[in-house]
Structure formats: C-alpha cells, structure tokens
Amino acid sequence: KNEVEQSPQNLTAQEGEFITINCSYSVGISALHWLQQHPGGGIVSLFMLSSGKKKHGRLIATINIQEKHSSLHITASHPRDSAVYICAVIVYNNNDMRFGAGTRLTVKP
Amino acid sequence: DVKVTQSSRYLVKRTGEKVFLECVQDMDHENMFWYRQDPGLGLRLIYFSYDVKMKEKGDIPEGYSVSREKKERFSLILESASTNQTSMYLCASSPPGGWRYEQYFGPGTRLTVT
Numbered sequence: 001k002n003e004v005e006q007s008p009q010n011l012t013a014q015e016g017e018f019i020t021i022n023c024s025y026s027v028g029i030s031a032l033h034w035l036q037q038h039p040g041g042g043i044v045s046l047f048m049l050s051s052g053k054k055k056h057g058r059l060i061a062t063i064n065i066q067e068k069h070s071s072l073h074i075t076a077s078h079p080r081d082s083a084v085y086i087c088a089v090i091v092y093n094n095n096d097m098r099f100g101a102g103t104r105l106t107v108k109p
Numbered sequence: 110d111v112k113v114t115q116s117s118r119y120l121v122k123r124t125g126e127k128v129f130l131e132c133v134q135d136m137d138h139e140n141m142f143w144y145r146q147d148p149g150l151g152l153r154l155i156y157f158s159y160d161v162k163m164k165e166k167g168d169i170p171e172g173y174s175v176s177r178e179k180k181e182r183f184s185l186i187l188e189s190a191s192t193n194q195t196s197m198y199l200c201a202s203s204p205p206g207g208w209r210y211e212q213y214f215g216p217g218t219r220l221t222v223t
Contacts, residue, residue: 004151033212041118041197041217048211086151099151 003027006087006100013107019074021103023087026068034061034072035086037102043086046072077107112136113215115200121221128187130218132200139205141183142212143167143175146197158183159205190222 004025013019023032031050037043047054047061049070054061058077063070074081087100116131134141140159144152144167154167156175164175172194176184183202187194200215 002151041199041219043199043201043214043217045211045213088152097154099153101149101151 002101003098004087004089004100006085006103008103009101010104011106013077013105015078015107015109017077017107019077019081019105019107021072021085021087021105023070023072023100024068025070025087025089025098027089027098028092029065029068029089030092031090032063032070033088033090033097034070035088037084037086039083046085074105077105079107079109082106113200113202113213115198115215115218117218118216119219119221121223122187122190123223124191126187126190126222128190128220128222130185130187130198130200130220132183132185132202132215133181134183134202134213135181136202136204136213137180138202138213139180140203141177142201142203143173143183143185144199144201145169146199146217152199155185190220192222194220195222196220 007022033048034046035043036046049063058075060073084102084104086102089098113134122128142157143155146152153169155173158164158177174186198218201212203212
C-alpha cells in the first residue's frame with residue numbers, strides 16, 4: 001500500500017465547477033506539498049503547508065494533521081486548470097519525501 | 110527567473126546502450142535530485158546530491174549511477190539500458206534543507222528503451 005493515497009485518480013469537470021482533490025497519508029509528516037504537472041511534464045509547486053489552510057487565487061489547500069488528510073480545492077475551475085495534481089509529504093524524522101500517484105484533472109469548456 | 114533544464118525532452122535508446130541524462134540549474138542550489146515517474150506509481154527518487162561530488166542513493170538506485178562534477182550540473186547514467194527503464198525522468202533542485210523548501214523541477218525527459 002502506498003504511503004500517500006490520492007483520490008480520485010481521474011476527475012472530469014465542467015468549467016466553473018468547484019473541484020476537490022483528496023490526499024491521505026499513513027506516515028508522520030512535517031509538511032505536505034501540492035504540485036501541479038501540466039501536459040509535457042513540467043512540475044510546479046503550488047503549496048507547502050504543515051497546518052491549517054493556505055489560499056492562492058482560486059486554489060485553496062487544507063491539512064488536518066490529526067486525520068492525516070489534505071485537500072486541494074479549485075474554485076470556478078477553468079480549462080487551463082487541466083493538469084495532474086500531485087500530493088507529496090515530507091516524512092517526519094528522516095525528511096524523506098513520498099509522492100502520491102497524482103490526480104488527473106480535465107476541465108471542459 | 111529560476112530554471113532547471115534537461116538535455117532532451119524525448120529520447121529513444123536500444124537495450125544495452127549507455128544513456129546519459131543531463132540536468133542543469135542556474136539557481137546555485139546545493140541539492141539536486143533525479144526522479145522517475147511511472148503511471149500509478151508517482152515520482153520515485155533515484156539519486157540525490159547535496160554537494161559537488163557527493164551523492165546519496167534514493168529509493169530505486171539499481172541500474173543507475175550519477176555524476177556531479179560541477180554545482181550546476183547533475184547527470185544520470187544508465188550503464189546498460191533495459192526496457193524496464195522506459196519512463197519519464199525528472200530532475201529537480203532545491204536550496205539547503207531539501208524538501209523543507211520548494212523544489213524546482215525540470216521539464217522531464219521521456220525515455221523509451223526498445
């Protein structure tokens with residue numbers, strides 16, 4: 001079983017919809033990253049968080065350390081949000097990084 | 110603007126060939142990483158380097174080696190390519206502190222071994 005599980009694996013939405021991508025992990029962590037990978041491969045970091053909530057534009061990331069769960073929300077989704085979203089955790093104590101398999105989001109106009 | 114570049118976007122090699130994947134960063138970062146990405150498995154760390162001539166094995170180093178002769182350049186070497194090394198390879202760099210800070214990724218090299 002992967003230490004970092006994401007759901008759903010694939011998600012198709014209509015433009016304007018509210019999107020939620022979930023990440024659950026089974027190890028103790030010191031922080032969690034949300035990454036975005038566009039077609040063609042390039043990965044950019046969206047958020048790093050260790051508690052609470054962060055917001056950047058239409059993107060909101062939350063984390064519940066006790067529940068070992070994080071969510072990435074996209075409000076008013078747009079076709080340019082179509083990408084693979086990857087959750088990654090920094091393992092407490094050894095600073096190893098573990099990645100989820102990614103959620104492929106397609107937003108249709 | 111920060112930049113991590115990789116030598117090729119697409120590469121096709123034959124089984125048994127020696128393959129070099131090059132990564133260059135212009136941010137004067139100490140840490141550099143090589144990952145492979147496969148469907149359903151996510152990113153997996155092959156090797157990382159925290160300084161010139163220093164290297165550490167990641168989760169899946171078998172079949173790979175690395176070289177870091179200059180701070181800005183980190184090379185991944187497949188000594189004898191095999192079909193199970195067909196994958197997307199991603200390079201990244203970060204300042205000291207590693208994953209506690211943002212990692213900057215290259216565009217990736219999609220390697221096919223036939």
